[in-house]
Amino acid sequence: SDVVVGPSGRPRVQMVGNDPERALYTKCELSDLDAPTRTERKALDALNGLADACLKRQGREGVRLNRGLYWGKEIAVTEPRQLPSDVREARPVPAVEPPREFTGEDDRAIASCVGTARSEQLSSYVASPALLFIGDEGGATVPGFDLSPANTAKIAGAAALVLALTVGASVLAGARLVRPLHALTGAAQRMRDGEEHASVPVRGDDEIGRLAAAFNDMSAHRARLEEQRKAMVSDVAHELRTPLSNIRGWLEAAQDGLADPDP
Incomplete structure (x- = not known):
């Protein structure tokens, strides 16, 4: 052992x-x-007295706390054994069992009183809590912040600077977004009015830049179609010019009596 x-x-x-x-x-x-020592017994007796006083104030009977701070009756429990003749018989070992006659309400009241008694018993050995008060010397709480004029001016200047930077950044971003849209709108209106080669500059690879590139491709394709149409009309007019001239000459000759019209 x-x-x-x-x-x-x-x-x-x-x-x-x-x-x-x-x-x-x-x-x-x-x-x-x-078994409790002398000092433990002294502290346990004092704790029993404080807990009993708390229970009596509630109209309840006192209890006897054991060393484990639970309450009940000590019952001697032994197990019958055949011991050797040269070994003295073991004395009954006290075992603690919680009393069964206590109800749940009684247990809660006893536990509350034991906790209160322990706090009261240890209060002289525990330092009081340190309290931190935020306020003036008189204890009155000052609502809000007391800023000096210089600090107020600094805060106002910083807020105005942040506001100005925010407005400037917003205007710059808006201008970069609106300027290509205005250019696209003007080019579309010129194309509607008959301008053949209406195009806009492509300033980036973003959505607006890709839209401008697509618009330029559409405008170039439309211009090529218009040129092909004009070329086709010119070719048709050239091919029809000689037959029409012959027909016109025969009609004038027939009208002047120089040629006999066919029946």
């Missing part, structure tokens, strides 16, 4: 191995290590 010191500083005996029955045949009483 080993002696192990717990987080609270209380030592306990830890059995080495997987046989839990080895503790029954020891010559030392291990249950004595679980």
Whole structure:
């Protein structure tokens, strides 16, 4: 077995191995290590007094808190075993079981009183909370911000500068967007009025630039179609000029009596 010191500083005996029955045949009483010490008993009695006072103020009966801060009755529990003759009989080990006659409302009231009693018991050992007040020396809270005229002027100037930059950027972006649209509108109107080669400059590869390029292609295609139409009309007129001249000469000769018209 080993002696192990717990987080609270209380030592306990830890059995080495997987046989839990080895503790029954020891010559030392291990249950004595679980009994409250003198200082623990003093603090536990004070806590019991504070919790009982809280319960009596609510018209309830007091309870007895154990070292684990739970309430109940201690019942001696032993297991009958056949022990060797040279080993003294183990004394009953007190086991704590929560009382079953307490209702849920009683348990909540007891738990609340135990928490209040613990806070009251430890209040002298805990520092009071540090409070931070934001305001003037008299404690009155000043609403808003108290700015000096210089700071007010700086804030107003910064706001005006930001506003001016925002307006300038908006105007510049709007001008870059509206100028190509105006050019496209003017070119479309000139094409409607009969201008053959109406085109607009392409200033970028964005949507408006691609629209201007498509408009220029359409205008060039329309101009080529117009030139082809004029060339076709000129060719037809040239081909029809000689037959029409012959017909006109015969008609004039027949009218002057120089030629006899066919029946």
